Amino acid sequence: MAHVFLPRRKGRAAVLHYAAVLDGHTMNLHAVLPDSAPLGESAEIELRNGRSRVYAPAHLYEDREDRLLMDAAVLLGTGPGGLALPSGRWKTTLLIQDGRKTRKLPLLLVEPPVPYAGPTKPMGASPVDGVRHRLGRTVTGSLRVVTSNPKPSAEVVRIDLSHSALVVDFRLLGTRIQDPWAEFVASRRRIERPVEALPGGIWRVVVPLEEMPPERRATEHWDISVASESTRALRIGRRLHDVRNPMRVFAINKAVVAPAGRPPMIVHPRYTAAGNLRVTCSRMPEAGRRA
Incomplete structure (x- = not known):
């Protein structure tokens, strides 16, 4: 105004x-x-x-x-x-x-x-x-x-992508979760990983990249949630901001990794239009031609 x-x-x-x-x-x-x-x-x-x-x-x-x-x-x-x-x-x-x-x-x-x-x-x-x-x-x-009151949500604090693992730090708002775990879901695949409590109300989940290479498709999109026995799953993302296009503004660099015993693949953490965190794993073109 x-x-x-x-x-x-x-x-x-x-x-x-x-x-x-x-x-x-x-x-x-x-x-x-x-x-x-x-x-x-x-x-x-x-x-x-x-x-x-x-x-x-x-x-x-x-x-x-x-x-x-x-x-x-x-x-x-x-x-x-x-x-x-x-x-x-x-x-x-x-x-x-x-x-x-x-x-x-x-x-x-x-x-x-x-x-x-x-x-x-x-x-x-x-x-x-x-x-x-x-x-x-x-x-x-x-x-x-x-x-x-705040809506129950899981907000990304930090993302670290290495050649062997993906580390996501997040915080919970508007809810309390006892004994939580994280879920990585892609098409018909599901990976459950434990979460670690850090100082300041931060939680950390680590997933080895050797568990995420595409199997049936050339590209798979992994959605990440935090869940517990007593609460519904919450998508982990980044929503408390003032930008209209989080996919473009909060862009995260992709990386080429070679998980142990697996062909090289491209890993790209990113945000959807709704602000949810999504990890896209794609086969390397060279690996696809040799296959």
Whole structure:
């Protein structure tokens, strides 16, 4: 949404001319305050849900036309310095400290944010914890932050391809899995591999490449999931980003490997359009002609 500057107006509310969550967890606000609003000594944004209240600093200043403006960048989520909002609907209010008095101004959202075109898109969830933050309006037009718990997912942290094995580090969001394992599935083939717990909530799976060469076809596509006895399988991928084409932007180099006792093959880890991790294994053309 573009900045739209209007003259200050009479009333008891601050009018938001920009409101968006740009990176999945930073709420950016810009508002024009009414003529009656004081500059005050300090200001903050209050987010309220029932009896729960959290606060974030706001900046008040005057422009060249003597309009009183407000800017705020509110970090949401469990990251350092963030506001960890439980799931629910949070109404926002601007609080201005003016001497011993505290002025309360609703933050009116005249136009809700709209999606934009281009190579990137608004992030639907925080890349830190997977929590989703969406901006909306109350029945009176005030800004409301709708927070939702993260969807169960397995997010890639690191991929290491060597001449003998494929190593995938990933983290789990929105779910807890006890005694998990990883599954590599291609057409009618399935490989189960144990996973190792690493510090920081990271899991690691290692699969020897000698188990993945194509058998019935010249090319096989392996999808990777994490599963357990008590939970459904989760595809491992990379989805907490703002790009529209993960296949192109997060491209991974392919490699020619020669597994022990097997002909050389091309191994290419990549992401699908949906962000799922897929490993394509292809026979070398020379090996196919000799066969």
